[in-house]
Amino acid sequence: MKKIIFLLALFGFGLVTAQENMFTNPLLPSGADPYSTYYNGYYYYTHTLGNRLMLWKTKNLADLKNAESKLIWTPPPGTAYSKEIWAPEFHIIDGKWYVYFAADDGDNNNHRMYVLENTSEDPFKGHWEFKGKVAAWPDRWAIDGNVFTYKNKLYMIWSGWEGDTNHQQNIYIAKMKNPWTIEGKRVLIAEPTYAWEKQGDLQDAKNPPHVNVNEGPQYLERNGNIFIVFSASGCWTDYYALGLIKLKGDDLLNPSSWVKHPEPVFGKSETNSVYAPGHNSFFKSPDGTEDWILYHANSNPGEGCGTKRSPRMQKIRWNADGTPDFGTPVPENEYLTIPAIRQQEQK
Template sequence: MKKQLILLFLLACGSLFAQERTFTNPLLPSGADPYSTYHNGYYYYTHTLGNKLTLWKTKNLADLKNAESKLIWTPPEGTLYSKDIWAPEFHIIDGKWYVYFAADDGDNNNHRMYVLENTSEDPFRGTWDFKGRVAAWPDRWAIDGNVFKYNDELYMIWSGWEGNTNGQQNIYIAKMKNPWTMDGKRVLIAEPTYTWEKQGDLDDEINPPHVNVNEGPQYLEHDGKIFIVFSANGCWTDYYALGLLSLEGRDILNPASWKKHPEPIFTKSEKHSVYAPGHNSFFKSPDGTEDWILYHANSNPGDGCVGKRSPRMQKIEWNKDGTPNLGIPVSEGTVLKIPSEN
């Protein structure tokens, strides 16, 4: 009898272990614009909350629902950055932690990029100091900032308006003097040109005119090749999708160095009931052998971009020409293995 109980216990433990090694999407019931940084054995995760910045910490990103979390910053009232806090990203730059985010004062026309700094090794400790607005010349509407180093120089890419009014969203790049200061003019490297970037829902009575959108740019490097993956179309449409820019020249600040691929690389799957997949980030598995995409999507058509977008992740592959192959968004019932560990 004792041997049988031990066997049942071991079988139960093995089943539990197997469950912990797999997961299904979504990772949380909701959470737009997901972003993750892997550091010292932990994933540090965040997403848009609108009125605050919260950081999650976990060894298993697939188990976000049980992750430790900490409120790291609430904006002071009555400022130009007190409301509509969107798309935060946590980065480690020269040994310090930075969080970049877009915010305004309740008027969308005033959306700009801002940054906080924490000098502690552990972002759950220390203090988060407000460093101010991050803006290039000319200072225009800006959201979705993503920072990266290229040839040991720091750059930011983001989504912005050409002028002071909302006509379309473009992708811009600028060099940075330091993590909180731009260096010179912004450079336009992408704007909506293809039909698949300008699709809208014709029966949308709320946002029909504004469907020309390039936003959510993310830097991606693989085997010496440089890419920017971006989101296209209005987030309120089911056509929200991911496009690809490839760096073809050596000068990253030269618009001619960037080539936009003529087709989207990640789109909705009606078969899998995944709609409006986009605003992604990328991360490597703990052992460094796998590349993964973290993105948000809806489970039903017409869910729009208020409250129902949920974070999801899946492993990506690479095409023979070196470009990323993101595959098809997997259904919620698909069982996936967690990122490969050491």
């Protein structure tokens, strides 16, 4: 009898362990523009809240619903950056923490990018200092800033307007003098050119009016291959999808160095009930062997770009030519294995 009880207990423990190593999407009921940084054994996660900056901390990103959280910053009222706080990203640069975000004064025409700095090793501690606006020349409408280092030099990519009116959103790049200052002029490296980048209306799927959007750029590197993955078409539509440009050569500031893939690389799946997947970010598994995409999507058609968007993640595979294969957005009832952890953490 004792042997049977022992076997049942052992079997039950195995089920619990297996369940702890599996997860299903979405990670939270709501959370647009998800971003995660893995540092010192923890994932530091954030998403758009609109009126404040929050940071979550967890060892298991799949268990985000139980993560510790902290209010990092609330904007002072009556400033150029008090409202519509979008797409925050937390980065570690030269041993300091920075959070980049877009904000305005309540008028979308005035959206610009801003940055805070924290010199503490633990972003849940220390003081977050407002460093100011991060602006290129010319200083135009700008959102969705992403910062990265290439050959020991710091760069920023973002979505912006060519002029002062909302004709279309393009992807720009510029070199940075330091984490809060752009050096020199901005350079246009991608703009909407294909039909799948210009969809804007759900009501007439056969003949939707064109909305020219490239936004949410994210840097991705593997084995010396450099990519920028971006979101295309109106976020309020089911057509919202991911596109890709690849660096040819090594001159990031030369527009002709960037080659756009002619088709979207990640889009809706009606079969899997995942709509408008986009505004992604990337992270590696704790053991460093896996690449993952973190993105938001809707569970039903026509839900637009409001609070129905929820964060999801899945593993990236790689094609023989070195390009990423994001596959198809997985359904909500499909169990996935959590990102691979270090061997010593399994003990």
